[in-house]
Amino acid sequence: DAKTTQPNSMESNEEEPVHLPCNHSTISGTDYIHWYRQLPSQGPEYVIHGLTSNVNNRMASLAIAEDRKSSTLILHRATLRDAAVYYCILRDGASGTYKYIFGTGTRLKVLA
């Protein structure tokens, strides 16, 4: 079973920032937090991942709570192309596990 909890859906206006929350209250010290997104009729696409510190890349930012029990994916300026299902996934770095356990994710709708 997925070890994360996300809202089923969210809406955002185009050109505005979007904050996608994820709860992972049972996270272990060696779990990495990964985010993927799946555009309609496509395979999942890597967005970002982190362990403890906040992370930034060209696609998004990942803000991780100090206790690591929650995190937030931040899209700084949503565009219509960002409409997708966003998955927050934990992966254990200690065991070297490779399989992703996907939940149902958050469906993001971007309004023009």
Next chain:
Amino acid sequence: NAGVMQNPRHLVRRRGQEARLRCSPMKGHSHVYWYRQLPEEGLKFMVYLQKENIIDESGMPKERFSAEFPKEGPSILRIQQVVRGDSAAYFCASSPGQGAFGEQYFGPGTRLTVT
């Protein structure tokens, strides 16, 4: 650099027929993963392979399903005697190595419809 390629993109089979799904990983990637996605659900892990070896098939149904990744050529997911419940999108992903740190690169998927 071409991404992960899957073919066919759409496959229609009648009940009882066989389905063969192909996956060519990204250049330089020797690790392949197969996932299945039912409508309105998240992806479910099926199997993890390296060249000529099945590493983990814990997500594969016990019967009718098999996978291989030969020394030469694409990885194949084979479903024998398909049933309506096999209708789903099947995604292949690849990575250059195993581990929890790096990402997996997913293909566009094969959408299997069983009539």
